[in-house]
Amino acid sequence: MASDPVQAGASEGRRRRTVHLLWLRAVDGLGALGTIMIALLMAMICSDVFARNITGGSLPLVSELGALTLVMIVYLQLGTTVRNNRLARTEFFLALMENRSPRTAAFFSGLWELAGAAVCGAIAWSTYGILLKDIEHREFIGVTVVMTMQTWPFRVLILVGVAVAAIQFVVLAVRSFLKASGAGEHRP
Template sequence: MSESLPRPADDASVGASIASDAYNSPLPFGLHRLVSGMNALGTVWILALMVLINLDVFGRNLLGVPVRGVTELVSLSIVGIVFLQLGDTLRTGRFTRADILLDRLKHTRPMLTDALHALYHTIGLALMVVILLASWAPLVESVRIREYVGAIGDFQAPVWPVRLITLVGLSVTALCFGLLAWMDLRRLASRRNGERA
């Protein structure tokens, strides 16, 4: 928590260029390093899938021997990759939001922008918690019944690791939403104190 919030600039022209959100600041507790690492892991996973798909294509066309389980691994991997990279997408401000409205307001009504950001992040936190709670039972059931994709005797891959990655990604994203909301509220309080002074 050593990271400090950006201070409002004295010059109005310089202050207009400063974003009124938490996306340009590191997350507390070094969480930005964790989400960046998860994003990098997702990128490496994508590269591995590309290699696997190309090997399958070459194997089918040149040798007549396809790589078994490519379709199943790709379908599982897409879900895992999305949730691995979800937290970093939020941290860098690339989550879906009304940028046109917020970009206008942050220059004219920065306190309102902070309040809208805090509301957005709080709702996002609540949504992630709901999805997280709903995803717990499928993980437990997947482990219990030994759920897999593929066909017996050909290729089988367990489903529970991807479900676990989904829960980890949801947990980290929920934490990011909560910390961003907290940073927005701190920024809003700092602006209010500045105006009173």
Template structure:
């Protein structure tokens, strides 16, 4: 592990693209996660505001339930690639860690398979999101109550698509590192 990796708390990049391109990719992925974190604060604020208004006036604010649902999905999508890069996805670590330690080549192949399946699944979600985004864009889909408060849906869908696409690419990068590791016969983590 490089000295700066230990200091920053970020896991070693395990052979991912280095140089300027790797740094730009890392900043981009982390930027999406930071945007997701900021949106968590927005979501908390609108939920708290809705609770205050509900208790004070007896009715909910317009847009809150629909906006909350879209924000929640968007937050997950924006933070998924960082979760993948940090190797923080849920899996059976009691088997996986020991297996990789005792069988580095087979462990790398298993990890590559996991990452390729992840890329396929998340890529499928991204692919399906394209049509939803196109429909929302062309029809002018909105949430809320017309005349009171409305928001167009396509910007949310675009960020969901971006997050899912970046996560699928991150899975592919991880799979390439694992395959390269398996072919060279060395451990990746």
């Protein structure tokens, strides 16, 4: 009977590590998808330049598809950017505070991350509304007779990317607040 709490604790720890690794892979997978989309965007632009030089005209859908792809790339890579602490922010203030009071610095960092979660959550909510409208009205890009493409697949990926970024901000905020309270000192 005495080993049951120990086994339960070990099982819970394995479960948490598994969820953590799955989360990391999902976030990094979206970032990798964004990188692939960068290569596709470059290929589209190069093809369009080549077509303009050869035929004197642009390829259909390149400007509209390029614009949606660019936005999609930003949001697909946002979660990885947040997780790796690569967002632009003023570190000078936090660095000074970190030397004097690490817990206070962690608290302010947590506030920053909560603000990021709120902004990304608002963007996700807005994107969800746009996605529903695109599906309901069957929105598309392009020229009707030449070539068209529905916009909802792009909106889904944008929504997933910004939602993952919002969740990643929350994860970091929780970690920062645990550190600020002193509870996170024993965690790796």
